[in-house]
Amino acid sequence: MPSATHKARLAALSETMKAQNVDVFLVIGNNWHADYLRYATDFGIQEGQGIALVRADGSTTLMLDDPTECERARAEISGCDVQYAPQLVKEARAQLMRSGNRNVAASPMHLLPYGLVNAESDVRFADGAPVIERLLMTKMEVELDCIRRASKLCDEGYIVFRDAARPGRKDYELVAEMEGFFRAHGIAENFMIIGVGGKEVRGMAPPGGKVLKAGDLVTTELSPCVDGYYAQVCRTLVVGQASETQLKAFSVYQEALEAGIKTVKAGVTAADVARAENDVFRKYGLGQYTTSEYTRVRGHGMGLFLDQKPQILEDVDIELVDGMTMIVHPNTYHPDAGYMVLGDAMVVRPGGHELLCGLPRDLFSVSAH
Amino acid sequence: MRRGLMAWDAAELPIEVIQARQVKLRSIMKSHRLDAFIAYTNISHPAAVSWISGFTPYWSEGVYCVMPEGTPAFATALSKRVAEWIGTVMPIGEVIPTPAPGTAIGKRLAASGARRVGIVDLDDVPARQARAILAEVEGLELVDSTDAFNTIRCDVDNAERALTARAAAIALSAMQAADWKAVCMQALIAPCEVHARRAAAEDIFLSVAPNLAANGRFQRTDTATTLESAFALRMSLAYKGAWVRVIQSHTRDALLAAKFASAQTAFNELMPSGDLEAQTRKAFEAVGAKLTSWFIEQPRGSSPLVAVAGSSMSTSTYRAGAPATLNVECDIDGWRWLASRPFA
Incomplete structure (x- = not known):
């Protein structure tokens, strides 16, 4: 049956x-x-x-x-x-x-x-x-259950990722740890990309063999798939103590994510959410870093495909409706710190949203030794 | 989605090797009166572009185009920033980031005056891309040139042999890392996956036939959990574009385990040549196993591994000397026994 x-x-x-x-x-x-x-x-x-x-x-x-x-x-x-x-x-x-x-x-x-x-x-x-x-795009309750379970694994998975990150490790070895964690939990599919380095890094990609070292920013998005349904989380960590510059830069992403999430509710458009995120960057004179030169989207729908409609962009007028699942992520390049990511998944609801991500929205740091 | 190591290493895949492959491609373009040659790529159909250019996508799609002269073009629907990454992992080719790869390649063909263009696996290419190419050049003829491509594709160079050998070594050592004493599929495969990816596998697909007494059907861990007394683990693994498959069977029954082990040893020692079926059958008979079916896979067109010969196939396109995977099913004392391994 x-x-x-x-x-x-x-x-x-x-x-x-x-x-x-x-x-x-x-x-x-x-x-x-x-x-x-x-x-x-x-x-x-x-x-x-x-x-x-x-x-x-x-x-x-x-x-x-x-x-x-x-x-x-x-x-x-x-x-x-x-x-x-x-x-x-x-x-x-x-x-x-x-x-x-x-x-x-x-x-x-x-x-x-x-x-x-x-x-x-x-x-x-x-x-x-x-x-x-x-x-x-619009999920039934049985579908939402799968996405909730996937989101829980995003939270647990990121802790595994953070704990695996240390100087001397190669980027693909971090991916190996994640995949082992997900397979051990019966998850057959995951999408993840990664960024390792400083200001020279402009985005995330599959691992290329970079070795983690003190001072590196390590960005990732994890996207485990439960019964076909993907959830996603985006976080950034620093190998060693985060610098004042990194913390100051990251605070823009925290504010932008909060602004985007606050906007999410049934009846608004994808453009409204993107605008809320981008306005924060514009407020700090970082408007150019919200363009396609530096970033792809400011979030997206997720479900049986991990990057489904609606894409969160200022020119996408798709209306959000009850039961849509999406991630808001103001991921982009910052001229002072480099490429940073931060994103939480949620379900769109009539008066707001049901947040699926339980991780702190921090710039994480791990030991440099 | 590919998420293992994706990197180009000139020591493993020298630029001269890619150039030599493109020389071969240009020679068939000439002999088949083709003004250009096109191959489409995505995650499930990466093999042709990977062989021609050294590049495999981790996501999305693209069209690679080789003209009689000059640098080939690769149009992809990935962003400009990802195009920068492609530039670091694709030894030869100008990357064109565009939402419409077919249109971009069509414009290049129009500018070159091309009228007759070869393409790999035309039927499988998304119509959106093929039609976009055709729309840019009036009277353009797209010719399915898969057979011509396969003739040069089967002429394997040392770089491909070495990459395939590395993929096989990773796969076999990852098999040893599996927790064969586990009682559930998840525990069986997780260490295997970690081992393979730590050893730089580009991609790996694991599935398990959890109950060989019932059938030989492989399942993923999201649909089955319990391992019965005899089961098999299947692994498809890629290392820098070279794919291999390995299957090993296991049983908890001590008496049967000895017979499974003998069959595995016979299989490992098999050096296929000549009449493959007769040779394989004989090797298994010597250890009390009866060969019930077999098939061989090799890369063809844009597919990494395709069945090219086997007990249920009426024709064979197997090319000796090219990397291949032999898959067998045997009967050992009424128990199903499955195995697969790469060979050249």
Whole structure:
């Protein structure tokens, strides 16, 4: 039997398919974008690529191009007809052709393979965004439970990260500690990037072999995934005692995060939250560090994808609604201290928010010896 | 998402090696009358761009384009700041950060006067990118050149052999680090993961077939926990773009454990050549194991490891001499026994 979460998702999906007059909903996924496939089938794809066809009557076919993934799907999920399809695109096309000329929608459109849309067939794909985008952004209570559990692991995980950070350790060794912690807790997926160094560091990236030394800022975002749902936390630590300059710089991030979080409630827009964060930077003459030259976003939605809509930017007018989950993070470069990060996850509520992060919003420091 | 060590080391992958690969690519461009060659990359399809350029993305997607002359271009949807990072881990290529990689490459092709362009795994490339390229050049023909690419891809250089050997060494030592006495999957795999990442693995996927008496299906730790009396651990591991797989089976039954160990020794000592199936079958028969199925994986096109020959496949595209992974399933006294290891 499908899990309670999956059952609830299928019911919601079936309703929107009906409302949008969609007969077949095609979703595609891989280890980068596993969210759409997970929503429709409950399968967390790890290797290769998968395509699922969800029909109006709820019957679902999941095709996978990796034989071991196919067997894993048969063991891990129920309610889907799982098929091994080494020629994935050709097989999906053939199945669509066999089902006749119906109203087919697909998501995410940016991953839709050329071989599907370029075939000599009369299958036309409508953009499936109206069917699923809202469902991905706004979570049901069963989905929120997963995100709450992931957030708890963010808090516990960051303590492990902090305690593992010491001079002489390589950045990828810190990642190893984190992954070991998450695997030990049954977490199969995590997203994390890291920054190590001083003012020369302009952002976070995968570890490159840098060795931690006294005075370094160490930035990270941890994003464990529970039953497909990601939560995230961003924190910065100093190897050794934080300097006055570092503390003064970090206080801007603390103020900006607080301003952003205060703004979050149902009815405001993503732009309102970004503006609240950025206004703090502008107040201190740091406005230029809120631009794309120095930072990507001021936060984002999170769920089955860790960087989902709405992106928190001053030009994004998506309205926040009850049940959305997001992280507010005024991460950017500071000219006096370097790249710093600070971010907390939350659920949007009618009068405000439910904070998911329990960590202090401090500039942490660890022994330099 | 890749989160292990991602770094370019000129000693491991000299720039001359990448240049030599690009010379080979340009030679097939010439013989197939192609004005340019394109490969798309993302986390699940990184192999072609990784081989041509030395670069693997940790996130997002991109399009790499090689012209008959000049520096290749890599257009990616990552930000300008991340583009700076790419510049440090991609030995050859001009990085173009853009929200529309296909359009950026299309403009380059238009400026060069290209009319016929080869591409790897055309059917799998996102239509958004392919169409954006086509939209920029009137009359452009995109030619699926995967077979041509695979002919040069299977001609393995020493750098790739060394990277694959390093990946295999990390994987095998990480297997030894697993807690084989554990009673739950989480405890089994956590030390294995830590060991592999401390040893600089770029990525690692672990799954467990928790009950070999029931089936050989591997599961992740988020869907199963309990280890039964016989189980198998599967690891897919990458080191700087080179992927290997390793599977080892284990049992708590002392009598059976000796037989599992003999089968593992026979498997480790196997030096596949000639009639692989006959050779493998014979090696297992000598230790009382019956081969029930097998398959070999090698890199093809943009996929890191693909089944190229096996007991359930009617044709074989296996290329001897190129790095490969042999996967087997045996019957030992009525028990399922699974194993996999890389070989060259």
